[in-house]
Amino acid sequence: METIRILSPNQIKTVEKEAVDSYFLTEEILMESAALSVYNIIVERFKGFSVIIYCGPGNNGGDGLALGRILSNNGYKVYIDIIDSSKYNGASKRNFQAAEKLGLLENKIDIKGDKTLIVDAIFGVGLNRVIADDIQGIISSINSLQNPVISLDIPSGINGFNGKIMGEQCINSDITVTFIAPKIGLYLFPGANFCGEIIIESLSLPPALFNKLSAPRVNKPIKIKPRKTDIHKSSYGKVINISGSENYFGAPYFVSKAALLSGCGYSMLSSPPSIKEAISSIAPELVYINESDIIDSVKSSSCTVFGPGLGVNYRSKSLLKKIIKIETKNLIIDGDGLTILADSMKRIKNIQSSLILTPHPKEMSRLLGKTLDEVENSRIESALELSTISNAIVVLKGVYSVITTPQKDVYINTESSNSLATAGSGDILCGIIAGLCGYTDPLSAVKSAVYIHGKVGQYAKEQIGDFGVTANSLLSFIPEVINSHLDTNL
Ligand SMILES: NC(=O)C1=CN([C@@H]2O[C@H](COP(=O)(O)OP(=O)(O)OC[C@H]3O[C@@H](n4cnc5c(N)ncnc54)[C@H](O)[C@@H]3O)[C@@H](O)[C@H]2O)[C@@H](O)CC1
Ligand SMILES: Nc1ncnc2c1ncn2[C@@H]1O[C@H](COP(=O)(O)OP(=O)(O)O)[C@@H](O)[C@H]1O
Ligand SMILES: [K+]
Known part of the structure; x- marks a missing residue:
């Protein structure tokens, strides 16, 4: 199997574009795959939890909205806190409309509940400027809670290119589920301090999409051969x-x-x-x-x-x-x-x-x-x-x-x-x-x-x-x- 590449946000965007342009995938397919991959993790690790999802203005928010719909349709209690719905378009807009129709934007959940999971879908790799005070306030209040936090793609507030924090604080996550390929900013400090466990969900894209990219690889060991029978003390150097x-x-x-x-x-x-x-x-x-x-x-x-x-x-x-x-x-x-x-x-x-x-x-x-x-x-x-x-x-x-x-x-x-x-x-x-x-x-x-x-x-x-x-x-x-x-x- 090809080793996993660690990509910059621009390389991720190139891969996504080529997946759509050359392999007939759609934004909807990718967003649904991303949301489903997180749904499976929640079922495995947070069965029976209520889920509060904070959704930002872009496609990261769209992933959160799709996740909310899938969770809710499978019996989970879900509340989606929308930060700004005015910029949604394409797949994000449809997921917003679906969540609205299902009533997921209305019924608040007691955040202090024992078994309440927070999902951070505020910003992904599209974060491109310092976070303003109002959103910074939401991030700080999430960080002050004891609840488990899953970040979609990257903890909101980390710059995916360089690991810098684009404000006073980024989300301090327990688990980061990163889509398509891990972003380099997840492994650079200070951002790397806040990712928790990193789970890579490749969304099953064609491996050929990654071949031409010049990017670091995740280090995996070579397979080590067992020692032979007919050896002496210097046989292996x-x-x-x-x-x-x-x-x-x-x-x-x-x-x-x-x-x-x-x-x-x-x-x-x-x-x-x-x-x-x-x-x-x-x-x-x-x-x-x-x-x-x-x-x-x-x-x-x-x-x-x-x-x-x-x-x-x-x-x-x-x-x-x-x-x-x-x-x-x-x-x-x-x-x-x-x-x-x-x-x-x-x-x-x-x-x-x-x-x-x-x-x-x-x-x-x-x-x-x-x-x-x-x-x-x-x-x-x-x-x-x-x-x-x-x-x-x-x-x-x-x-x-x-x-x-x-x-x-x-x-x-x-x-x-x-x-x-x-x-x-x-x-x-x-x-x-x-x-x-x-x-x-x-x-x-x-x-x-x-x-x-x-x-x-x-x-x-x-x-x-x-x-x-x-x-x-x-x-x-x-x-x-x-x-x-x-x-x-x-
Ligand atoms: N494009 C695709 O095909 C896929 C995208 N995916 C998701 O989409 C994300 C990227 O989506 P986007 O490119 O929409 O980016 P984001 O969702 O990260 O955010 C971009 C939006 O946030 C605004 N913004 C940026 N910095 C801000 C700041 N400091 N304060 C306030 N607003 C700010 C931008 O103006 C833009 O509206 C990925 O991280 C991933 O979660 C996944 O669904 C997988 C497939
Ligand atoms: N916080 C950490 N997490 C993971 N690896 C670490 C951490 N701190 C140190 N290491 C690893 O431990 C080793 C320390 O090496 P070095 O600084 O040369 O120490 P020393 O000279 O005392 O043996 C390096 O391989 C480094 O990557
Ligand atoms: K995020």
Whole structure:
């Protein structure tokens, strides 16, 4: 199945127009499909609830009106609050007339009722200016309620292009049901804070409509093959991890251990002697590499990790200079390695290996010479810029990590968890990528690792709770997540 594209509101409008012009669909068919998809979700999750639907002046309001009719005709108690009916035309107008005929605009429902669901159909992707005070007031009063809220297409008030809030507040939703394809604004902050669970309803449009679009894709993992029988410890590669310094003894452990847990049978660690002592008793399965053997180990490994917790000093700088010159299979530069690289960006073109860079936004800002705000306001563009300059696969980390390639492919990882916001979690990502490099090509390894890391966060939160997840506990969920994503048909 084709991966899902994340579109801008303009691209959505192009798709809709082509669906109507070239595939003989109609606005009515699309609106009805959108409304039916939400109806099914309400039946599944809010059976027996009364439903109050706030409908705005455009087609988003039209979706809400169609939903109200379908709910009411199926026995739900429905009240529709119309914000402005003067602009309805086409399908929205017919749905308005139908709702009026059914009396859905008349009988108010007690909003404080125990089982009352709010549907937000105020604005969709047509929001194009700052919200005026009267509508802002409606949004604030909805936000002050305890009732569950479902937003149609996008929480009203979020700009679908850039995730900005077009006023004081947007609707704070529990569930956003987004139609045709997810809008990019759902995954950009601050709007992304208010979407709740995002459910994508494609409305069964012809896949060909999306083929020509240049747009980010939702990151899905590749299928991982089960391990073969006739293997030895190096069959799926060897990882060498050059990391750690006196104050950062966790990074070397988390990277190397995560690589082993991700299927690498031979995980080598080069760290200062004090770290070797600290880690050897808890991770005796690691192989320690002396300073003098680093270069040979890099040459013979399937993946080199350089930088987590390494410190920025003479030793680490000169090590990077040497490693850059070696032709190895895959080189991941992370953490302090990226800080060192930021000071010598001209060297980046000389790197001989297939390169993977995994900056968090601050590291990215140093690499590109931008401010943190500039990076955060242009996450996709920044990651693409770094991929282009460095010829590397880039992971710009964050709530929705962005993966880019020198060929300008963009993937956004939508499965993640705030449980990952804990020291050492980035090291674990690094280790998973390194481990999977022995199984597949670097891009597939990165995509799968970022997805698996996000799922590890979700599993950990589900089993441990909102508080209490640490990098150590994240490690223990790696096997469960990978084993549940194996494809035995491969
Ligand atoms: N066109 C189609 O084929 C489909 C459209 N769909 C729905 O239609 C929505 C888009 O519809 P529209 O393009 O009508 O856009 P909206 O329904 O988002 O709103 C546009 C209307 O709001 C007004 N408006 C914009 N900003 C405002 C502000 N700050 N204050 C007050 N009024 C403001 C505009 O003047 C216009 O009248 C989608 O989000 C989706 O929910 C779905 O039914 C799927 C199919
Ligand atoms: N709130 C969050 N939601 C989802 N993922 C998060 C969140 N906070 C952090 N992460 C993920 O956790 C990891 C943190 O990496 P990083 O900042 O390098 O931390 P560290 O250096 O301490 O290991 C990244 O993969 C990032 O995407
Ligand atoms: K909406």
